[in-house]
Amino acid sequence: MSEPKTSPRLEQPCFLVICRDGENSAQKRTQFLKGHLDHVEKNWEKYVTAGPVRIPGSEPLVGSVFLVLADTLNEAKALMEGDPYIASGMYETIEYLEFTNSVGRFIGGKIWESAEAVAERAAGGPTKLSKGEQ
Structure with missing residues (x-):
């Protein structure tokens, strides 16, 4: 297996x-x-991606997962509230979490240069990047 290249956040x-x-x-x-x-x-x-989810080994759908790009939580909620699945009350629960795309095929690699470069964030430190930081 190849090593992932570093991709921009x-x-x-x-x-x-x-x-x-x-x-x-x-x-x-x-x-x-x-x-x-x-x-x-x-x-x-x-x-970023979206789709339905199932319990492993089962056919019926039990929900959906969305990775939404938005400047604010309110903007993400407004987008989602425009979806007829949400507007109809189809979902019993809807949970919003801020997500960092860190590694994988969709981003083309990983966002960190080294473990040391992300140690503070991994320990719960600031997530906002300074200018010029990747």
Whole structure:
């Protein structure tokens, strides 16, 4: 396996949105599918990735996960509230967490130069970068 190259951090904040289905979600998924797909296609550039989730080994969907690029939490919530799946009350719970894209295929490698370079952030230190820092 190859070593990951160092990639720049995303300039815009990213929010992990975890949505868990409520009762009658299968019916609402069918009813609001076209509107949901229209919404995500219209706004596709605001998503790092998104999709439904299942319990491993099971077929039924139990929710959805979205990685949303937005300048603020309120902006991320406004985007999500425009999705018919959310507007219809399909999800029982919706959780928003700020997320740092740190390593993987989607970002083309890793964002750190060395363990020492990210030690302060890993220990809960500041997450905002100074000018010129990657």
